[in-house]
Structures are given as C-alpha cells and as structure tokens.
Amino acid sequence: MSGIVEVNGLTKLFGDLVAVDHVEFSIAQGEIFGLLGPNGAGKTTTISMISGLLEPTGGDVLVDGHSVRTEPRAVKRKLGVVPQEVALYPTLTARENLQFWGRMYGLRGKELSSAVDEALELAGLADRARERIEKYSGGMKRRINIAAGILHHPKVLLMDEPTVGIDPQSRNHILEQVKGLRGSGMTVLYTSHYMEEVEFLCDRVAIVDHGKVIAMGTLEELRKLVGDADIVRIGVDETLAEESLVAVRAVPGVIQAERADSVLEALAADGGGALAGIISALNAAGEKVHSAEVVEPNLESVFLHLTGKSLRD
Ligand SMILES: Nc1ncnc2c1ncn2[C@@H]1O[C@H](COP(=O)(O)OP(=O)(O)O)[C@@H](O)[C@H]1O
C-alpha cells in the first residue's frame, strides 16, 4: 500500500554535516503525520526537500505518485506549504496578502475571492481582513500564513513549526484549525518540537534526531517503547550541578535523568517508588526541590528513553 507521500532514503548533506540521513516514511491520505524532534534535528531541511525548495543529496519523495526530482511541478501543484518563517507583506492587508498568494497558485476572479473569504474565515480573522499585516500580532500573522498555504485546497499540507513563539490563544486556534483540516480530508505533515502538540494532533509520528528517524508509529506504539516506565518530573534550580544529576541517575529504579531549564526529568520503572530516592539524593547534594510529580509515559519520555536527552530546549 503506498501513501500519498512516500519519503524514500531522503538525505541531505551540507558540506560534512549530514542534516537528513536516509529518512523514510509514508503518509496515508487524510492522515496528520507528525515529525517531532529538537532544534537542528533536520525537520525544516526535510520539509524543504519535499516541497522542492532544496535538492536532496540522495533519495526521493513521491507526492501522489509524482517524484520531486523528476516532476517537481506536478508535486508543487499537490502541495501547500506553511513555512517556519512568516511569508507575508507587512504593508499589505490580510486580504491583499491572501489575494497575492492565491494568484501565485493560479486562482483568479470569483474562485480567488471565495478562496480568500474561506481562508479568512478558517483563520478566524474575517473581521480584521482590511488591516495591514504589520498591525497584526505574531499569532494572527501565523494564522494568515496558514490560510495562505491552504487557499488552493492542496491535497497535502506541509506545516513547519507553525506555533513557535506565539500566544496560547492563537496556538489553540491553530491546533483546532489543523484538526479541522483533517475533517476536510487534507493530508498534513506537521513538524514540531512540542510533544504536546504532536500528541494532540497526530495520527502517527516519526521522532527525529540528528537527521535520523529514531522511532515511528502511533502514539500508543511509541509509548510502548518505554515499556511501563514513568516520568518523574522535579522542579529544580537551573543551576543544578552535573554531579547532582549523576547522583539522581544512581538512585535505584532510575533508568535515565536529564535536566532542561528548571525541570529535571527522570525515567523510572516505578515512578512513585523512585520519587523518594530522587528527592533525598537531591537534598543530599544540596539542591532545592521546588515541585515533584509522576506522569505517565508520553512522547517526551519516549525521546528521553531513546536518546538520553530531553526534547525541550
Ligand atoms: N543551508 C544550510 N547550510 C548549512 N547547514 C544547514 C543549512 N540548513 C540547515 N543546516 C543545518 O542542518 C541541521 C538541520 O537543520 P534544520 O533542518 O533547520 O533543523 P530543524 O528544522 O529540525 O530545527 C542543523 O544542524 C542546521 O544547522
């Protein structure tokens, strides 16, 4: 069974750096597929090769049966792209920006104006359509950026971290917007380094790190990779010493431990059982403990389990 997007052995070198390393995945029609990985994992490079913006060093991508290498124009017609950087003209209004993009996709006349109306409605910004983009908040710009990517009803939408750096309200709006797209039968490739978003949205997920797919499957399949382990999440000082982390790793039952900002996360076979040991190890090391909780395995714990690193930056 072949998917609407088939990524085969996709590879990109920048000099000596292997940014994307033999990546393989297949996305079924109508699926929301997540590409989850930390900054620098190769998500944008992958998306750019699928959309034809970057030439692969190796491998190929088929979109609805067309090769991005040999039939780039046919591939482009099937795709909508929401880039990581907002691509809008600040001095034009939201409507004018969407009209511009619509024309780029070959829409004209009535078809164009109804596509623009529909996209504004979906972005929840129909009433602000006459305002210049420069007056928009970051979140509103992102919503229009997404609207621009779906004007021409693409079969497949590529979204590159569409919620980075925006307010929670716009973020929720965007997540609902993407869920709504699935209802309309669109296929979505969604990249993010936020595991909550990917958990909320995606039918299947590929976890990427250093250009490689390190795990792939449904949320349930991925959670099973961690077995029955729990995550113990401890609020600590950002100045937590490396030796304290080593002490936590030595607590019986602790499989892995990592700190990101002011959160220490430990993977433990029995989180409740290991909790007391972790807290006393931290106390003995002279570290402050601000909060503590035991949570069920999630994509964050899968990532920690597979890489020994935290997904957050
Ligand atoms: N044009 C480029 N030239 C050289 N290195 C690049 C270029 N684009 C990306 N990289 C490098 O490739 C790796 C993957 O980058 P990227 O695909 O942007 O990751 P992500 O989107 O997951 O944060 C990083 O190490 C990045 O520094």
Ligand SMILES: [Mg+2]
């Ligand atoms: Mg990126």
